[in-house]
């Protein structure tokens with residue numbers, strides 16, 4: 001059915017665009033490499049990160065709505081409860097929205113408030129010292145989000161037929177290693 005195929009296309013596109021945690025972590029690692037910089041560099045950097053969380057909500061909502069419509073059109077809403085993969089995907093998406101909300105409604109406004117108190121060439125040391133732990137928490141949450149997005153993609157591919165179980169286990173471990181790697185280093189070559 002054309003509508004189902006269209007929704008599936010939109011579902012996958014939204015999922016691809018949900019790569020924000022990966023690119024945010026890359027940007028954050030670049031900011032660290034940049035070192036001490038003019039206040040405007042930090043304002044520019046925070047503008048990018050802040051904007052990404054709003055965009056990510058939209059893509060998450062698109063994945064949610066298209067996913068639910070696919071379930072409805074594909075058969076019955078009941079399969080949300082009888083197919084554990086679908087239920088897990090739904091719950092993981094809600095967790096991702098929750099984590100994004102922690103960043104968007106708690107961590108980010110606190111960073112923004114601190115940054116708005118800064119003036120002069122660079123962020124004054126006392127303000128920088130308050131911002132640092134908030135940025136670290138945001139970075140940790142981003143790597144958890146990256147891991148969960150990869151796991152949800154892995155589940156998405158197994159909605160109707162499961163992979164060979166040991167392969168799924170290996171892929172989960174590789175997903176965790178990759179999320180850890182992106183948390184730690186700027187990954188100039190994509191995977192490494």
Ligand code: HEM
Nearest residue numbers: 015063064067068070071086089090093152153156157159
């Ligand atoms: C982070 C959130 C999500 C991600 C990363 C994700 C990812 C994916 C991926 C990669 C596929 C594979 C499509 C294919 O086999 O060609 C898929 C399919 C599917 N997803 Fe999701 N998904 C997410 C959320 C949801 C939600 C919330 C639902 C509904 C509860 C849902 C329902 C479905 C259905 C029914 C399919 C099967 C489509 C088909 O093959 O006919 N997804 N998803």
